[in-house]
Amino acid sequence: MFSLPWLELSRFKRHTITRLAMIVIAIIPAIYGGLYLASNWNPTDHLDKLQAAVVNEDVGAEKPDSDGETLHAGDELVDEITPKGEGGFDWTETSQEEADKGLSEGKYFAILEIPKDFSQALVSTGGDDPERAGLQLRTDDAHNFIVGQVAGTVLNEINSGLNKTTTSEYVNEVYLGFNDIHAETKKAADGAAELHDGSVELHDGTGQLVDGTTELDKGVGTLRTGLGDLDDGAGELKKGSGDLADGADTLAKSTTEAKNGSSELADGAGQVADGTSELRDVADETTDKAEDLKRKADDLVDGARPKLERAEGDFDDARTTVRGDMDDRIKQLQKDYPDDENVQRLADDMNGLGEDLDSAHTRASDAKDEAKRLEGPVTDAVDSVMEKIRAADKKVGQLDDGAQKVSTGADDLHSGLLKLDAGAGKLATGADDLHSGAVELKDGTAKAKDGADDLKDGSSQLVDGSTELDKGAGKLVDGSEELADGLEKGLEQIPTYDKNDRDHRSDVVAVPVDAEKSKDNAVDAYGEGLAAFFVSLALWIGGMITYMVLNAIPYRALASSAKSSRIAWAGYVPGLLFGVAQVAVLYLVLTFALDFSAGAWLWTLLFSVLIAANFHAIHQLCVAALGGVGRLIALVLLMIQIASAGGTYPVETAPGIFQIISPFLPMSHAVNGLRTLIAGGDMFIAGQSAVVLLLMTLIALAATVVVCSRKRMVTLTQLHPSLSL
CATH class of the missing domain: 1.20.1170 (Hemolysin E; Chain: A;)
Incomplete structure (x- = not known):
């Protein structure tokens, strides 16, 4: 069963160049996958290497009702983002002229412009005529389009932080105002209670006054x-x-x-x-x-x-x-x-x-x-x-x-x-x-x-006046008691907030919805998220390289009495062995060079071997059936699968034709299953993908057997092909 495959492999021991060819076949996928993943492993963590300019023209503003306290929000924003890495980019404070020149020349990837009335607009939220504070972030797509998209995300984060801080400060003042209202109402309530006590004493005094004036009248x-x-x-x-x-x-x-x-x-x-x-x-x-x-x-x-x-x-x-x-x-x-x-x-x-x-x-x-x-x-x-x-x-x-x-x-x-x-x-x-x-x-x-x-x-x-005064003092006692009771009841309805409570409530009101993003089966880096796609691409390239060096089938065996299935198997086993070697070398490079990790290592390796087996079976079929044209078809399949496999964006975002053909292409299932295993997801999905890949592999091998059977008869077209690659 393995004699013909071994015979096919033994010819690579004859010369040094053939031995080197075996090494190249094993490491090409690792080089391809490693280079692509290394270049895209974690780009968002290195945004601080991109230089950006911040132009601060803010002149500051006086806070309302603050006894001369001023706000310099522009300076505070610059101080917050200019430490390297704190504001997304490597921000440098410059003049407007220098920033414009740097953006046009490609020195700066973005410019954050803070207007003159930035602080004034922020403090206006506590006044009678509130205004929005404006920031402008400029990029140049002529230098890099992706940086413009990333800069938009950075601006949203800065804007969200400013909105939260501004709203929190405003709401904090509102809650502090409640404390002031409560304190003043408490003073009013205490004053009303003292007024009531004083009115009671006054009423007692007016009673004594009436008695005294009566006695005075008698004495007079x-x-x-x-x-x-x-x-x-x-x-x-x-x-x-x-x-x-x-x-x-x-x-x-x-x-x-x-x-x-x-x-x-x-x-x-x-x-x-x-x-x-x-x-x-x-x-x-x-x-x-x-x-x-x-x-x-x-x-x-x-x-x-x-x-x-x-x-x-x-x-x-x-x-x-x-x-x-x-x-x-x-x-x-x-x-x-x-x-x-x-x-x-x-x-x-x-x-x-x-x-x-x-x-x-x-x-x-x-x-x-x-x-x-x-x-x-x-x-x-x-x-x-x-x-x-x-x-x-x-x-x-x-x-x-x-x-x-x-x-x-x-x-x-x-x-x-x-x-x-x-x-x-x-x-x-x-x-x-x-x-x-x-x-x-x-x-x-x-x-x-x-x-x-x-x-x-x-x-x-005096007796008459003191009598009227005593009656008025009695009414004052009743009125002051009602006032004191009313203020005490009103005081119970006015809340007070200590500093911690104000800070907490201000944060809640400033960001009433805590939209926290959570990931199931999260990967550690952006590169690990792309690994399923690039590993699949690397193994597909590995299959193409393998059957550029190896014969798809041992053509001399076609003239022998060996069965077509044995001949097809003899051409497939060497490719499969190279595929296993490609998988091993690729994951060694990813693990030690890029610190790659998988949720289920064993199943990830076995599934990757299945992917290599499937891809090599397809490449064997293309080359065995069509020769050089088959390699061209394999390249066309690669381009079609890149567009329809959903390796970067979900396939649902692609045009309809790609969504239709995606389930019939092996790379779609390879990417889907491998992504699930790397992230530690549902094994049932990986199992489904493995079954589909196994069926496609068996179909490709069966088709190769049919091709071998047909290859036993030589036609005039084969003797004189119209195109040779």
Whole structure:
């Protein structure tokens, strides 16, 4: 069974070039597949080797409501992408002129242009007229079309990052605004609670005010009654002081007359004896008048002083009431109601009344002190006069006993009458002063009485005003309580967010949908994703190379008695062995040179061997049946399969004709099964592909057997072919 295949292979041992040909057949697929996969293994990870320019013309902008804080988004974007590899490309910040020149010359593969109003547009999202911030990315397809597509992806990533950051900052400010609203509402709620507490205290105070003003009104009534009594007493004092003044004037006149008489007595001492009877009559009359004057003086002294003391006490009590308790209450009212005109007017009236009472008290006190001061001298003077009058009367009575003593007694009488006259003058002056003070006291008490009437009217108005104020304070208590309750309920509805919560919510709102891409049976690199296609291409090329060097069938055996199946097998086995060698060398290169890995290594190798077996069977059939034309057909099949195998893009994206023929081409199933095994996918799909490839292999081998049978007969066309390749 293997003698003919071994015979076909043994001829390659004869020469060095044939041995080298065997090596070339084994390594060509590895070179082809390795080079293509190496060049496309992971291009997206090396975008940082592509130079790109960034032109930043942004001038910055002031953030709204930030106390002068500015945003330089252009500078921030440049700082973010210019570190090598951070922004997709190797970005270099340049001027617009240099960037345009570099793009046209191919130095830069892309230009990112940041406009002047970039920051202004970003901060406008927090203002009244929001605008979109624009970025422009320019590429030149004349240098590389794919770079333009990749640059679009890079721009989308930059744009998405900026949108997320901008939206996150804006939403963060919104959530921060909720905190401010909550804080201000909390202050308002606290203020409303304090207002309620204050209104309760105010209501209590107005209640006390009503009680106090009522008591004040009663006290003012009592004061008015007392001032009426005081005014009556002042009237009596005025009348009594008038009588005292008249009596003192009479006394003064009498003492003057007595003084003049005593002078004449002294001068006419010699005539005493002759006028003794007349002198006794005068002395008796003088004694009677003096006694009467003494009684009146005693009555005046005894009556005036208690009344003056009582008047002083009444004025002092009234002044104490007004200046003490009433003044304190008025001051409290002024403190509680500094803007109330009635309270201010009441305070002014009370102040005027206090000043009037102070003046009246002073005058009453002065009158009392003056009366008290004069009480002793007047009494002493009157007593002294009376004693002298009595002595004079006694002496007149004794005139008959000693005329010699008349001159001395007359002198004594004259001296005493001089003192009496001086004392009587002082008494008259004091009585006049007392009368004047009593008149002023009467005027003061009249004014005080009038002031008390006004005070009574004011206190009555104060009672009415405080009552209305108490009612208003009650309404304020109810209103402030409703306000405080409403603000507390509203405060519960206003959320607050700490920094972590704001950051989380801002990120969620900025990117509400987290579109995360996941891959089932993911491969490690872009090259591994293309490996199924390029391995299939490499093995197809390997099959073509194999049957360029090997004979599709041992043609000499056609003239022998060997069966056609054996002849076909003899041509297929060497190719199959080279196919296995191609698979081994190819995967060794991929594994150690490109760090290739497969999800199911054993099945991947076995399936790759099946692919090589199928491709070699097809190439054997083409060459055996058509010779050089068969190789051309194999090349055409390669081109058709590249277009319809779905090696790079799914075959569903290709035109309809390729979708129709794809299931009938071996490379489609080779790519499909090999891709599944490399990624570690569904083994059932790989099994289906293996079955199809096995059937195609058997069909190709069967067709080759038929070709061998027909090759045993040589035709004229075969002897003289029209085309030889």
